Amino acid sequence: MISPPKSIRWLFCLVLGLAGVFPAPASSAAATEPLVLGSGDSYYIAGHMEVLKDPSENLEFRDALAAFERGDFQPMDGNLNAGYGRAAYWIHFSMIRQKGFPEKAMLSLSPSYTNSVKVYVQCHGQSPLLPSSFRPVMLGSDVPVAQRPVLNPNFIVPLELPADEPVDVFVRVYSKGSISLTGVLATPESIRNSTYNSIMLQFGYLGIAAVLCVMNLIFFISIRDRLFLYFALYVLTVLINNFGVAGMQALILPAYAHVLSDYMVYMGIGAQLLVFSEFCHNLFRDSAGPWTLRYMRLMSATGVLTIVSVPFGLYASVVPFALVGTVILIAMLLLTSKKLLVSMPQSGIFITIAFGISTLGYFYQIFRLIGVFPLEPGWDINMIEPATLVHMVLISIALSERFRITERQLGEASREAEKRAKEIADDMTSELRDNKERLEVALAAEQVSAEMQNSFLSMLSHEYRTPLAVIQGNLDILEMHSREYLTSDESSALMKMRRAVMRLVEIMDVSLERSRILDTKVPTVFKTIILRDFVRQQVDAIKWMYPAQSFFVAAPMLALAMSGDLPLLNTALFNLLDNARKYSIPGTMIEVYCRQIDEGVLISVCNESDMLNEGEIDELFEKYTRGRKTNNTSGAGIGLWLVRKIVEQHGGTVRMYWVKGEKVTVSMTIPSFTIDAAG
Template sequence: MTILLAIFLFFSSICPLAACSEPPPAPLVLPESAQAVSASGHMLMLRDPGGTLGPGAVQAAPGWRALPATVSAGYTDDAIWLRLDVARAAHAPEEWVLRFSNAVLDDVRLYRQDVAGHWTLQVAGADVARGAWPVDARQVVFPFRLQDGETERWLVRLHSKKAMSTELTMWPRAAFDASSRREYLYYGLQFGSYLLLILFHVFFWRMTREAHSGWYLLYVLTNATTEALTIAIPQQIFSMPNWLSDPMLGVSMAMSIAIGARFSTLQLELPALFPRFSRGVVGVTAAAALTGAVLILCGNYAAGVLVVQGTALPLIVLFVVLAAWLALRGHRPARAFLLIFGVFYAGVLVSFLRNMAVLPPNFWTNHAATLGAFFHMMLMSLRLNRRYAELRRAKDMAQAEAVLAVRALNERLEGLVALRTDALQQEIGRRAVLEADLRAALAVETRTREEQQDFVAMVSHEFHTPLAIINTTAQQIARNPDAAWVKTLQRCQNLREASGRMTALVDEYLSADRMETSAATFRPQSCDPRLLLETVLAEWPEGRVEATLPVLPARLRCDPGLLRVALRNLLSNADRHAPQVLAICVHAAVDGDGSLQITVSNPGDPLPADEIPRLFQKYFRGRIAQHKPGAGLGLYLVQRIAALHGGKVTLDSAGGDGVVSFSLHIPG
């Protein structure tokens, strides 16, 4: 509400004084009808920079201009002089008063010149103590008497740090008294309604702690304070000095636009629709309000109020445009906003048009803004009450639905608990039977494992010894070539190949069994990695393996037997898939983290992409290895042995560049 009032005062302050070069206006004749008459159209105006001129100097000064409407000089440090010739009709009342519509003018002086040329002075205004005013009223009122047919020249001097906007009206004393009584009754009803409204929302907010109600309470308090100070009712009742009332009025206006901006965003539900935009608008408005309040408290009243009023104008335009846009999109709060705030906007517009002399001054145009504000407050209060009632109904409905949902959920849970209890009892019975079956299966498995271990021991004993004898005999034959040389050498070669193949197969099966049996143990010990590698490489024909063994650690903690099996399997795997005319490459080195990396590479066909994820599975043999010897345990054993050592085996190259490469990593 105060935002619109600020706009009204702002436009009134910035509109220039209407001036023309027409002949001097006719004297104002007080009519016989005993009705109030406006001095507009009967006055001349003169600016007095610095306010140093007296009535005699002012009357003789050049630069007087006709003033066809009310005084509207804005915020100025100049003294404004008005010249007015007043006469009384023959049968007009004798007692009259001159009333100024602006209730917060600081310094108002009336100089009356009689027929003898002498000046009489009456002084009033906010800078003057209330007890020294000619008439105890909320605005400046000067009483006077005129003789029949007598014309007096009046000079009115106005000076104020607030907006210089006022209308001069002549009232018969009786009519003025009656109008004042009606006016005080009206203001009493209005502010009594405000008081009831404030008390109601104080209790309402204390009960609900609802944000909208709290902000509305602040909204009503600041706007009612601003309106009361604007019409000078507290100043009259409490004889409030100007040094106190002016800062109160300015700060109240500053607070009003900040609180009004926040309240308007809540009414349009902007925090939910556009949170960042809403915070920005409220923040900018609060900063402008704070700036204006600081300027006012520091004594720069005009500058502070202009900041406040200059902020109010685009803010109102913004809210009206935004509300209209949201209303067209079907946003219900925007429609209510336009209706409730539109009532006050219309009242302020009527008051502004009256101030600009577009509409004639009367009771309705003089009080349009106040009436609009009153109905605006009433409608806003009804809307908040209705909103709270809707929220309460929604809460009651939600609670009722929650009770029904909880009741249904409890019934469902009870049924589920009963079903689950029955299912658990059945499951306990099944598990008891399963436990018995598992115990029987475990006994069978134990017996099977023992039989398998016996079988492995037998195979190890029965096959390793004959194979060792065959290998020794083959070596003796090779060293004694007295027999038929070619035949004996061929037989020796066959014996060695068969012996090596059978030994490898037996080692594979035994190693696989050792990896899977629970009795298998990992026996790490300190060994020489170079000696271990050279021992394994010596098992291959000369030229088949090209080894690169740079600086290796002197000692490595590992299980030498398992590590030999892993190296043999990597070399055997490379030997099966590499052409015989090309060598297998072995490279051993120490990584940056101190681990031993042994890389075995062989030229060969690329590995199929779909087989790569299964390379380390037990007994898996790819399409390339289908027609080559092997049991599908080699890479599986390498992976298991690497895991026992805390290392890993990786496929470095799948043969896309013509080389298949595996790396065995053993931590140092």
């Protein structure tokens, strides 16, 4: 079993130790002094505040005022920075305006993601000991923007301050996330200028982030490297989170700002951690150790857990672990990025510097959020924002180098593939040229062979007709002179001989003399054929030749006719009947069926056979192909092929059907029409 390195174990101990730190605000024994407003434009309230912690979160203003009278408020140095915890805080400070400061002023409170900020300002000339003497102003990210007194990313409270008269202010602060508060008293012009500068800064950040996001998306689309997609998503999540932290949603979408705030800030942190961890896992998967990669996966799961914790109210308990874990992750990546200085010197230096700067920015901001570092006056900005900006720019430069290298490699691979494809094309062209030459030689040889075959068949036809004519003539003389003396059996035998001679003449006409089945140049002569007579003649012919074979014929009742070449169709049907006879089981009957279908006339020949194998039916219609079990039966393997050729010349089809244990059926379909002739 592999054990994690000691450094990893110490980092996990640091996570557990720091994540549980929720320090109370720093206190001082000295009493706070009122804030004196002189000739300046703005004054921070840090150092002039007193704080009261409300663990129950139920303390009302009158209770807080009573606690102030009892002296329960504790002086606080700096700003409120209580970290993550389930408590509300009451802040008190007082101020005195001198004649050099304008009467109309504004109190600006931040951060703008604080969920609830209730401000109670003492009215002029009223007693500071009565709750009715204070004017309440309800602010916070959960309060609709329309109910705020001033439209501003921060929480603004307009004030009218009497000269040389102290004014008390109480503020109740509660947040689902980090609880902190910083404030400044300033003139309206100073608030307007600072707001303008903040908006310009945020939209400048938006422009840079948008360019980086689009650029990496273009890189991803170009080379399909998921690293660029993860980084584009990381830039997008950082942008959304920083906009939420800065309160820009109040200006962009004021009607929905109170709904979107928690999602942009709290869920944004979880989404940022998730995408960043996946980006780092893809970036360092070849250089980081196995435990570092496992830790990245752990932080991805932590990001998902942070997102899920927001709607369930567990964000404050989960996010300290996520934030401290992020600092540890960046520190680990800083150490791991050193390996890239060797393998990728040009981009490795940018990655190392980027993670170094990110480590400092995240270290300060995260430990400030959990209350380890104080929130100093003038340092209430989001330190992650400039750190991530520099980080994103440097990483984009490094990824641009990676894109350039990948594009160069793709170009080299493309050129190599093009070269290889050209070589293959040349080889194929040479092979095709050789095949063409061989094919031309084969075609020439086949043409010579066909001419020789036709010459031979013409000679054979001529020589074969002479003995057939002699036999036919002698049969006619024998029948004419011996008709009165022949018995019935002798007459039947003489008739069979005559039909056999007629069959030989017909075969010679089809196969030898014209050879038109194979020669497509010879036109086919179509005539009207009566189906019933056609079928009976062929069945009778084969019965006379093979009287031992039993046949059953189901002739059609209707007078159906076909248009076709009678000698060719005779050959086709005779071949089917002869095939069925040769391959039937001895003693079984051959059945012939005729019926009309939509396509024409269907003639089926059925027989029982044990000479077929499954899967060879379609092969039997190929030329010179016979069944594997027919070695002991005479034949050349052209019967069914010849049937198919004849049927196709007539625009029909031929099929064979067979299921093991059942009869073999060969059917041919010929186009037909109905005639009025009597059956």
